[in-house]
Amino acid sequence: MSSPNSDTRTRILESAWKLLEADTGGTVRMSDIARTAGVSRQAVYLHFPKRADLLTATTRYLDEVNDMDARLAKSRSSQDGIERLDAFIEAWGGYIPQIYGVAKALLAMKDTDVEANIAWTNRMQAVREGCEAAIKALADDGQLTSSMTQTQATDTLWTMLSVRNWEQLTRDCGWSQDQYMDFTRRAAHRVLLTV
Amino acid sequence: MSSPNSDTRTRILESAWKLLEADTGGTVRMSDIARTAGVSRQAVYLHFPKRADLLTATTRYLDEVNDMDARLAKSRSSQDGIERLDAFIEAWGGYIPQIYGVAKALLAMKDTDVEANIAWTNRMQAVREGCEAAIKALADDGQLTSSMTQTQATDTLWTMLSVRNWEQLTRDCGWSQDQYMDFTRRAAHRVLLTV
DNA sequence: TGTAAACTTGACGCGGTGTCAAGTGATGAA
DNA sequence: TTCATCACTTGACACCGCGTCAAGTTTACA
Numbered sequence: 001m002s003s004p005n006s007d008t009r010t011r012i013l014e015s016a017w018k019l020l021e022a023d024t025g026g027t028v029r030m031s032d033i034a035r036t037a038g039v040s041r042q043a044v045y046l047h048f049p050k051r052a053d054l055l056t057a058t059t060r061y062l063d064e065v066n067d068m069d070a071r072l073a074k075s076r077s078s079q080d081g082i083e084r085l086d087a088f089i090e091a092w093g094g095y096i097p098q099i100y101g102v103a104k105a106l107l108a109m110k111d112t113d114v115e116a117n118i119a120w121t122n123r124m125q126a127v128r129e130g131c132e133a134a135i136k137a138l139a140d141d142g143q144l145t146s147s148m149t150q151t152q153a154t155d156t157l158w159t160m161l162s163v164r165n166w167e168q169l170t171r172d173c174g175w176s177q178d179q180y181m182d183f184t185r186r187a188a189h190r191v192l193l194t195v
Numbered sequence: 196m197s198s199p200n201s202d203t204r205t206r207i208l209e210s211a212w213k214l215l216e217a218d219t220g221g222t223v224r225m226s227d228i229a230r231t232a233g234v235s236r237q238a239v240y241l242h243f244p245k246r247a248d249l250l251t252a253t254t255r256y257l258d259e260v261n262d263m264d265a266r267l268a269k270s271r272s273s274q275d276g277i278e279r280l281d282a283f284i285e286a287w288g289g290y291i292p293q294i295y296g297v298a299k300a301l302l303a304m305k306d307t308d309v310e311a312n313i314a315w316t317n318r319m320q321a322v323r324e325g326c327e328a329a330i331k332a333l334a335d336d337g338q339l340t341s342s343m344t345q346t347q348a349t350d351t352l353w354t355m356l357s358v359r360n361w362e363q364l365t366r367d368c369g370w371s372q373d374q375y376m377d378f379t380r381r382a383a384h385r386v387l388l389t390v
Numbered sequence: 391t392g393t394a395a396a397c398t399t400g401a402c403g404c405g406g407t408g409t410c411a412a413g414t415g416a417t418g419a420a
Numbered sequence: 421t422t423c424a425t426c427a428c429t430t431g432a433c434a435c436c437g438c439g440t441c442a443a444g445t446t447t448a449c450a
Binding site: 026027104108111112124147152155156158159162164165168169172173175179183186187190191195 | 221222299303306307319342347350351353354357359360363364367368370374378381382385386390
């Protein structure tokens with residue numbers, strides 16, 4: 001508990017991640033995570049008082065491990081509007097598979113648990129800001145379609161890039177990650193760019 | 196129980212509908228439904244053994260009340276591909292608000308309850324078939340973009356018309372139903388039609 | 391008058407989250 | 421050397437929803 005990255009804490013986060021990633025149908029329980037971390041159920045509660053805490057900590061842990069900041073920084077570096085849009089789609093769309101397990105669990109709690117709702121909303125708000133910046137870059141370059149306001153365009157991109165859309169296309173429709181990325185980029189161009 | 200539409204049964208369905216429609220945050224419990232139907236909790240179980248049964252029965256009830264068949268029939272009558280696409284978007288997109296409450300509850304159970312999962316999947320499969328027919332009509336008229344197979348186009352339309360997309364745009368982004376419909380139609384055209 | 395269907399009442403089991411209290415075993419400071 | 425503290429364990433318990441069960445009550449109708 002003292003050190004923010006104690007051994008046990010990391011093992012719990014790692015276990016949560018693995019279980020959620022592999023999640024087949026049934027929900028992952030606190031006791032499951034404890035067991036695969038080789039630790040008592042109460043030890044988990046010692047580090048993460050609520051289930052939602054553990055889940056959000058897991059997303060932060062994943063961000064760290066996957067160096068999400070670097071990915072996003074790269075997407076911000078492009079100058080040209082379209083390049084920037086593509087870079088953002090690449091960055092976020094490519095990251096979804098990494099966090100899908102945890103995201104799913106958080107989404108499932110969202111409707112009943114306030115804390116989970118807040119955590120998820122914050123996270124999605126961050127993504128939205130990325131969308132907003134990309135749209136602004138597009139508008140500044142005169143490449144944004146005239147049929148939408150910037151806000152509407154942001155909403156649109158944000159929705160196209162939602163985890164649920166990724167889920168439907170790759171899980172329910174069986175698309176590969178490459179197909180998903182190709183399609184999303186093309187669709188975004190068709191919907192957002194001037195003709 | 197004897198008559199498939201006994202008074203009590205209908206009152207339960209009606210209550211479920213109202214509560215789910217008005218659902219603010221917390222889940223609607225079996226006891227809530229019983230109470231507002233003016234009936235004991237067990238009476239509910241007498242008619243609907245499982246929660247999932249009640250929810251699916253509620254969707255069927257809504258289909259009946261809203262005459263969903265008629266809506267869909269109308270969308271099938273158009274001959275021209277684009278007209279048919281628009282009619283289908285109109286029919287389904289306009290119906291989502293009616294079923295959103297129940298749909299949300301069913302979606303929430305989907306991951307933990309097999310029966311709910313099956314019910315939801317069936318329902319979405321029916322929608323997918325509508326998409327498929329619209330895409331086929333488009334292809335037959337030579338109006339479908341050459342950059343996708345018919346299956347991919349169907350997946351795309353189906354995803355655009357998902358309840359979760361409707362939810363994100365109207366709930367999270369605050370779009371009106373009209374804005375949603377307008378946008379969806381235009382976006383579908385941009386993505387699916389030949390240029 | 392009797393019986394059966396529809397519903398009520400009140401109790402219980404189950405699974406999962408979260409809490410609590412007492413105990414154990416290492417580490418480190420006096 | 422001893423004693424305190426920290427990180428963890430053990431086992432119990434409360435709470436909440438769902439779903440079940442058994443024994444009533446009411447209404448209808450034969």
